[in-house]
Amino acid sequence: MPRNSDARTGLKMDKTLYLLAQQKAISRRQSFAAYVVDLIALDLIDYPGGEHIPDIQRIRALQKNADGGGAGSKARAS
Numbered sequence: 532m533p534r535n536s537d538a539r540t541g542l543k544m545d546k547t548l549y550l551l552a553q554q555k556a557i558s559r560r561q562s563f564a565a566y567v568v569d570l571i572a573l574d575l576i577d578y579p580g581g582e583h584i585p586d587i588q589r590i591r592a593l594q595k596n597a598d599g600g601g602a603g604s605k606a607r608a609s
Contacts, residue, residue: 539564 535549536542542605544552556566574587581587 537563540567542567 533546534543535546545576553563568586572590575581
């Protein structure tokens with residue numbers, strides 16, 4: 532199976548997965564690395580102690596704004 536490696540993150544993954552993730556990052560006007568950080572923050576959003584991590588705080592603020600100020604919902608992938 533062909534694998535790609537991202538120069539900034541050093542992540543190695545299936546070529547198709549990499550290309551789809553890269554395309555998604557571009558559509559969100561993010562770098563691939565920023566997109567990966569967002570995915571990690573989303574995965575850890577309910578982890579104890581996460582409220583002090585700036586990337587998680589940013590994701591929570593985005594969720595709150597997307598929900599019209601409501602709390603407690605999961606972010607939706609765009």
